Amino acid sequence: MLTTCRSLSLSLFLLAASTASAQKLVVSPSTYNFKPLDQVLDQDQKLLDKNFTVLVSKNNQVIYGKEMGEAKANIPVAVGSISGWLTAAVTLAMVDQGKLSLDDKVSTYLPIFKTYGKAYITVRQCLTHFTGLAPMGIGSLHIGKYQTLEAEVNDLCAKREIQTNPGTEFRYSTIGYAIVARVLEVIAKKPFALLVKETLFRPLNMQRSNFPVGEYAVDPAEGAVCSPSDLLNFTAMVLNKGVFNGKRLLSEASAAELLKPETTAAQIKSSPVGVDGYAYALGAWIQSADPLIVVSPSFKGSWAVVDFARGYAAVILVNKEFGEPKKQQYFGIQEAIAQALQ
Template sequence: MRNLLQTAFLAAGLSFIVPLSAQVKPGKGPDIPALTEGLQKYAKDLGNDFVVIVQKDGKDVYRKEFGELKATMQEPIGAASQWLTAALVMTFVEEGKLSLDDKLGDYLPIYQSYSKGYITLRQCLSHTTTIETDPPVFRTALKKKKFDTLEDEVNSFAKDRNMKGKQGTQFYYGNIGPNIAGRVLEVIAKKPFDRLMRDRLGKALGLRRTNFMSDGIYSESPSAGGKSSADDYIKFLSMLLNKGMYNGKQVLSENSVNEILKMQTANAQIVYASPLSQGNAYGLGCWLQEKDEQGNGILVNCPGISGTWPWIHKGKGYAAIVFTKGESPDQKRMIFEEIRELIEQHIPQ
């Protein structure tokens, strides 16, 4: 009897021990136990709190919450903001309100005044403006200089920065180009960038927790200031994978999606590329890790150093996101390559 009591107390005590790996919540959505077990090995690398969602044909084939982060929670998404910004620009293109090859001088006279008026929106979204820039800082809280508005910041690019060469000849990944493109949208629509994102992509996709609102310290940033949730961003990815369709509605035309996912940098010299994406080509606001002979993206992603790592694989027909807290450790490309391979090994083909 004494041994039985000791065994019972030992079992009860063990039930309160919390394992060091991320706690997996039951959550909603399909589970693949072998995939969940494999992902737990990367918990420390991902900051212990993360969400993984994989979709095919607009439906979840895998969804799991690890640690304390839920799929509905909003977090900063850093550089993954740029994919959304490119899509927002294409909504204006579809309406005939601008062309990707329009020149900045047509919308921002200050760029004409400082001999930068011939830069195009396409070059802004593909980081080939050749405007002198600093190494990118996609954690907005670390920005050294404060601008009250996006207009102030974009005007400073015209006044305070030199050209490093002819526009379109150099690729330098950073904040400048997407922020200029976002400012052009504000000029055309006479509305703040955040409002445009909500009114256009937000409403069309049902994005409840996605915005680019200023935090009162830094201005809105189309390049790095987005906040979203795993639930929201996977809707955007699913739309791209489904040729612009989401929930029975054509959010973007198939031509617009193809333009976003097509190589845009031509023969530009690569001066700086993100450590997460070196060797990849670039579309509009996204990296082409694999592409066909015509330069059309097959495996396309838009990772942030810390935050979210979204991608679509047109060849294998799935969209996926690994979503972490904004203050997670800086991510390593090798880790995400392993996670992507792990996902592809276990999801239905």
């Protein structure tokens, strides 16, 4: 049996589908030795801000789970930049439905981009930080100024200058994801938060996940709230190349698109701390191309991993923002998981 802090569920489906009152953290019995991982997490508890959850899945089962401090696997927390990975997946689901192409011009759906000389920016460039628009810092776009995505995107289109030709330089920013989310609203004729719920969260049994809608505009780049068990379902779908619980959510082509590197080292002019040397895909980073390991770190301190070589997905979610991800600690966690699965 694995060492855990509390009780757990047998599978991703059971973990997500059980009711809030009944849901507890239980790991299915296995022969894996996760004692070194327990030791790493115990040593790093203060560095990870004391309250965090770690879940690992393989072959559609939760094979490891640990709740530290006051954290629980079924309690939603802000996932920061991991939100962009969710937004990218929703966009690809719309591509599968024939509603748009990644290489469509944004101006096809938002004519204001023609008005301000930004007609050639594409959906793909928005999802990969190649818009050429002068960037804003991480987390600085959504500071309570706008009540709707429409107002926000119209304003940034009018006021953000073209810094470089679209498609030439990668500059990390929340701008592109706001633009894509507004495009999806226009196409679907419904609010972005509702679209995500219908397209992604419900099919993945992510019952405790949402993009909160309040007084101000939804934040498609950094605003999602997910429970650790919910987010594990999403990473399991990525690991299974678009399939969850035997049902295909993304086509094989779209699942591959979600993992395809979109950058070269020379193109990256600005990026968050902790991803030096990584290539960017759609909403996530390629930590290693061979073997393929994809990570989605958040400046709020959380981390999601899909390791295709070892066949596992993992999430590390903290209960509150505490700064940039501590790369060496997360490397240590990944290494301990890899050792257990050898």
